[in-house]
Amino acid sequence: MNKLALSLLIAMLVNLVSSVALNTQANAKTIHSERSLYRNILVEENNGLRCLKFNVKSAKTQQSCMLVDNPRQLVFNYTKLLFSGLLINPNPERILIIGLGGGSMSNALHEIFPNANITNVEIDPAVIKVARSYFSFFENEQVTSVVQDGRIFVKRAALKKQQYDWIILDAFNGDYIPEHLMTQEFLQETKNLLSANGVLAANTFSVSDLYNYESATYKSVFGDFFNVRNNNNSNRIILASSKPLPKPAVIAERAESLNKKLRPFNVDIKVISRQMTSTATTQDWPSDTRLLTDQYSPANLLNLKH
Amino acid sequence: MTNKNNKIQQWQNPLIYLLAFSSGFCIMGIELLGGRILAPFFGSSVHIWGSIITVFMLSLSFGYLAGGKLSTKAASLNRYGLIFIFASIAILPVAFYSQSIMEAIFLAIEDTRYGSLLASMALFFVPTVILGMISPYSVRLLVTDKEKSGQVAGFLYFVSTLGSALGTIITSFYLVLLFEVNDIIMVFSATLFVLGLSAMLFNRLNQQKSVSENNSSNHQGVADE
Secondary structure (H helix, E strand, O other): OHHHHHHHHHHHHHHHHHHHHHHHHHOOEEEEEEEOOOOEEEEEEEOOEEEEEEOOOOHHHEEEEEEOOOOOOEOOHHHHHHHHHHHOOOOOOEEEEEOOOOOHHHHHHHHHOOOOEEEEEEOOHHHHHHHHHHOOOOOOOOEEEEEOOHHHHHHHHHHOOOOEEEEEEOOOOOOOOOHHHOOHHHHHHHHHHEEEEEEEEEEEEOOOOHHHHHHHHHHHHHOOOEEEOOOOOOEEEEEEEOOOOOOHHHHHHHHHHHHHHHHHHOOOHHHHHOOEEEOOOOOOOOOOOOOOOOOOOOHHHHOOOO | OHHHHHHHHOOHHHHHHHHHHHHHHHHHHHHHHHHHHHHHHHOOOHHHHHHHHHHHHHHHHHHHHHHHHHOOOOOOHHHHHHHHHHHHHHHHHHHHOHHHHHHHHHHHOOOHHHHHHHHHHHHHHHHHHHHHOHHHHHHHHHOOOHHHHHHHHHHHHHHHHHHHHHHHHHHHHHHHHHOOHHHHHHHHHHHHHHHHHHHHHHHHHHHHHHHHHHHHHHHHHHHHO
16 A cells, blocks of 8 residues: 555656646747858857757757856757767867767867867758857867868868868757768768768768668778767767777776866766677678668668658 | 541641650750769769750750741651651760760860859750750641641640650659669650661652552553543
């Protein structure tokens, strides 16, 4: 009897909490909205959590969130997962970020590596403005942002023989995928920009039919790569490098030494390091999967199928 | 003999409509793939579509002018078929040389607006001018009666624009999911080639029939005398 009462109480409590949570979600205040050349941009704030959203008012399309009182803390899981790139190259000096969002990654990386050159590439100038005014995104001698299509930036950078130690590809949101940023040719061009120890960290999808196509395409260019994911969201990070992947012992060691550095940003690199699986041991897509190329890249259509 | 000849003759207009439909289909199919082809070099922003649509509209307008002019001199189904053959050949560089053409333009022009405009010009201007010639030439072949000229032109636009609508939706919804861009371009080219050839063959068949008919009626005439 006691047990029953307790579970009833718990059920009621859970109900109450979730309805409060839903209500507060509904109570989010829109503090800025504009229509840019590419999308609708919304900035919403709720209980000290400020979020950048594209297109519609749904939780699915949140691009970037920031705690107004503690902007250093990274809110999104996938943003945190991106730091796994440091387990492959712990000391990046030249960092390229494709897809700015709120700019939280750029801000955090500048704080961790004050001497690193960080280049942000964002196609939509309105997103850069919003990041500056609402998400404390900043630029200085080390940190720059360029308004350009990611593919064109990569092509031009290759012509200038530029190299990067860490390339972060974060140009996809749940609604629309720039298909020319997911092809074999694009990945090859990106690989050519990587320095000897360079690493590519790509934020991608782990659901939908596209998963297999995307995985097969990455493997065709980089060979085996790491999948980094955690259980509570649908993002996965692909970690690829032109060099062979480091051994688990090396990764554990690097996680240990990075741990303190990343703590202030709410990133637990030790946990993340245990969520990496190499495709050398687990390849979870059929090996005859068709590759995405400039000739064949219906990524958005493939993403419709679940 | 005369009956048989009429039987062939009566298929001429449906054939012309079919050809006009197919050219409409191919024009929009190619235009749509244009976005795909340009994206790796010039991105997929709104000005890419600005460039592509500008070039297609511009070349169609020149094509209409040229096709109308051409139709004033010795218009025939044979020449009509030749337009299709030329168009099918003019599309081929899109499949075979687009990479090197776009690379050269990418290196020469930094601004993606003018880069994409020039690239669309280089790839699509010639084939689209030729494809544009088809509509006015079709009108010339179809109209026999001044009273009905508007109706004929209206039905022709209906058929070819319907072809364009279908070419757009089928290419973007289904073909890109199944085939590579170059394969689709090649199929368009082959289709135009076969259609052009069939117009020319039809014309030849028609002429042979009318020649033999003339001969036989001459014979009859002689016999009667």
